[in-house]
Amino acid sequence: MAEVKLHGGLLSPFNYRVVCALKLKGIPFELIKEDLSNKSALLLKYNPVHKKIPVLVHGGKPVCESMVILEYIEETWPQNPLMPSDPYDRAQARFWINFAENKGAAVWKLFRSIEDQENTMKEILEMLQIVEEHGLGEKKFFHGDKIGLVDIAFxxxxxxxxxxxxxxGVKLFESHKFPGLHAWLKNYKQVPVVEENLPSRDELLVFFKGRYEKLQASARMQ
Ligand SMILES: N[C@@H](CCC(=O)N[C@@H](CS)C(=O)NCC(=O)O)C(=O)O
Structure with a gap:
């Protein structure tokens, strides 16, 4: 099998999506940890447009953007399918992936930008409400009984x-407001590949707190 390498970083949510998909498919790969304050020449060569992780390199060919990578993985290694087989159900799955990518951006905005946080929080609550009402229904996972790409995206x-x-210092994802999503998150975290690879809360808190403080300090200087 052609060599599979992943340029990524252990605490990145986008990298985590790719790790999950590769492991669910049982694809061996080498993780190349990138220092984002000093990006490698290879990362810049493989992702000259966005210069971001993750980048999957399969047989020397790079694929960028986490959800694009996940669809590539799904098409390249069909075992343990992560998308429905029916074309209509696949279209529905793509709809929710697209929704996650567009509306989920508010979550990253809440972290990166101290401006207009009230509106950003409103956007996040609207996103959660829509997924709660229209995305999951009574299902265990978005596609039914088995984890798939939509679960990994969300x-x-x-x-x-x-x-x-x-x-x-806010609380948006409250269990009494989003009981369906909370039940889904519990199921999701019980999938062994998810559980074994999800970075711990403590590690993430330390890392992202440091980054948040730096972002705030530079925003105050502007
Ligand atoms: N839409 C991209 C987002 C990737 C992304 O934002 N990666 C971050 C790490 S979590 C990054 O590489 N940041 C470096 C930079 O912005 O310079 C994806 O889904 O892959």
């Missing part, structure tokens, strides 16, 4: 949101 958003909430 899993990173919701787990990291809980860390960001603690750092920013």
């Amino acid at each position: 899993g990173s958003i919701v787990h990291w949101l809980q860390i960001i909430e603690d750092i920013v």
Whole structure:
């Protein structure tokens, strides 16, 4: 099998998506940890447009953007499918992946920008409400009984949101408001690959708190 390398970082939610998909498929890979304050020449070569992790390199060919990488993994290694087989159900899954990518951006905005936090929090609550009402229904996972790409897309958003909430000092993802999503998160975290690879809350808190303080200090200087 052609060599699989992942340029990433252990605490990145986007990297985590790729690790989950590769492990669920049983694909061996080498993780190349990038220092984002001093990006490697290879990362810049492989992702010259965004210069971000994760980048999957398969047989020397780079693929960028976490959800694009996940679809590539799904198409390249069909074992243990992470997308539904029915075209209509696949279209639904893509709808929710697209929703996660567009609306989930508010979570990263809450962390990165101290401006307009009230509106950002409103956007996050709206996103959670929509997923609660329309995304999951009575299902265990988004696709039914088994974990799939939509779960992986939302899993990173919701787990990291809980860390960001603690750092920013707000509480949005409350269990009485989003009981369906809380039940889903419990199921999601019980999947062995998810549980074994999800960075711990403490590690994430220390790392992201440091970054948040730096971001705030530089915003105050502007
Ligand atoms: N939309 C991208 C986001 C990737 C992303 O934001 N990666 C961050 C790490 S979590 C990064 O590489 N940041 C470096 C930078 O912005 O210079 C994806 O899904 O892959």
